[in-house]
Amino acid sequence: MAVNRPEWQQYQHEVAATLSQLGFTVQVEERVTGARGEHDVDVTARMASAGVTRLWVIECKRWNRAVPKECILTFSAIVADVGADRGLVFAESGFQAGAIQVARNANLTLTSLADFRESVEREIAVIRVRGLQERITALEDEFQSVWDLDQEERDRRIAQYVGPPSAFGLSGHSAVMAPVLARLSQMKEALNFASFDRWPVAYWPLDSELSIDVKAWEGLLFVIEETVVTCERIRDQMMSPRKNIRDWRELQSQEMTDLLNAIRQTADG
Structure with a gap:
């Protein structure tokens, strides 16, 4: 059943829906x-990135006149008081010059729904890229930290490693974690290339030496996020095993497995 809301309240829900889609x-x-x-x-909007939750607070003005300076000053004080990472004011009839000046000197964005939808996708991608890069760096450090342990503890951790084996038949302790470390490095490089709009970007799955060309942010962020999660699970199993894992693919989500299988079937066809 459709909900009959006042126009100003419907506007709030439209703004919320746009942020949810992002x-x-x-x-x-x-x-x-x-x-x-x-x-x-x-409206409040929260997004977790690298273990930190970012808060945006939003004011919605579905007015038939431009928003004045006084409203922006009041909202700016609220943004500061709640410690929000960002404040946004949505309005469809524009903003007075004084309001625009206040926003320039504060952590505020004045926008309309159409303008926001056009400009924010890349901005959200940047936030997610930063979070993924931080997680990848942390994983690299944790895998490398195994070499700082005494030999007995190092041998125990390496024996618990369940990640993909080397595709080149390498052996010995130094080669055990090489596949995961290589993929972590390649994912950071892919994110850097995408940040400079160098599309398509090459993505290497954990279980293949053949790369996949990714042509848009949505797909790249999905496969890298999924791969990072799998690597984090491999790390957790290595550092403190909780169950008997025989194949690292058990730690990969079914959605990711299905996607990779579909891509390979299309390529083979």
């Missing part, structure tokens, strides 16, 4: 506690 966890009309008190916020 990967944010959103809430409409949330009461947020700040350092100096509680504030009723039209």
Whole structure:
């Protein structure tokens, strides 16, 4: 059944839906506690990246006139009080010159729905790229840290490694983790290439020496996120095994396995 909302409330939900489509966890009309008190916020949007949750607070002005300076000053104080990473004001009738000036000197974005949808996709990709790069670097450091352990502990950890074997038949302790470390390095490189719009970007699956060309942010972020999660599970199994894993593919999501199989079948066909 359709919900009959006032126009201003429908606008809030349209803004929330747009942010949700971009990967944010959103809430409409949330009461947020700040350092100096509680504030009723039209929309809140949260996104976790590298273990840190970023908070955006949003004001929605479905007015028939331009938003004045005073409204932006009030909202700016709320953004500061709740410690939000960013404040956004959505309006379809524009902003007065004084409001625009205030926003330039604060952590605020003044926009319309159409303008926001056009400009924000790359910005969200940058946030996700930063988080993935931090996770990849942390994984590289943790795998490399095995060599800092005494020999007995190092041998025990390496014996618990369940990641993909070397495709070149290499043996010995120095080659055990090489495939995962190589993929981590290649994923950082792929993210860097994409950041400079050098498409298509080559992505190497954990179990293949044949790369896959990825042509857009959505696909690249998905396969790298999934691969990083799998590598994190390989690390966890190596550092503190919780169950008997015979093949690292057991640690890969079914969605990722199905996607790779579909890509390979298309290539073979």
